[in-house]
Amino acid sequence: MRIHIDKDRCMGAGMCALTVPGVFTQDDDGLSEILPGREDGAGEPLVREAVRACPVQAIAVEGE
Numbered sequence: 001m002r003i004h005i006d007k008d009r010c011m012g013a014g015m016c017a018l019t020v021p022g023v024f025t026q027d028d029d030g031l032s033e034i035l036p037g038r039e040d041g042a043g044e045p046l047v048r049e050a051v052r053a054c055p056v057q058a059i060a061v062e063g064e
């Protein structure tokens with residue numbers, strides 16, 4: 001699995017960081033950021049829930 005954040009689309013709602021705090025955080029502007037080394041989702045089953053929870057579909061997940 002590989003996670004991508006579209007920062008042009010992200011509006012900083014923070015749902016991803018709330019849903020999976022072990023993978024997502026927010027940068028100084030409040031935009032979503034993946035924690036270093038967690039681009040593969042770190043085995044967190046809730047990553048797909050974070051994709052669904054993002055109100056602007058800024059998170060994309062590639063592969064299983």
Ligand code: SF4
Nearest residue numbers: 010011013014016054
């Ligand atoms: S839930 Fe979506 S809009 Fe909100 S911070 Fe995460 S990526 Fe950005």
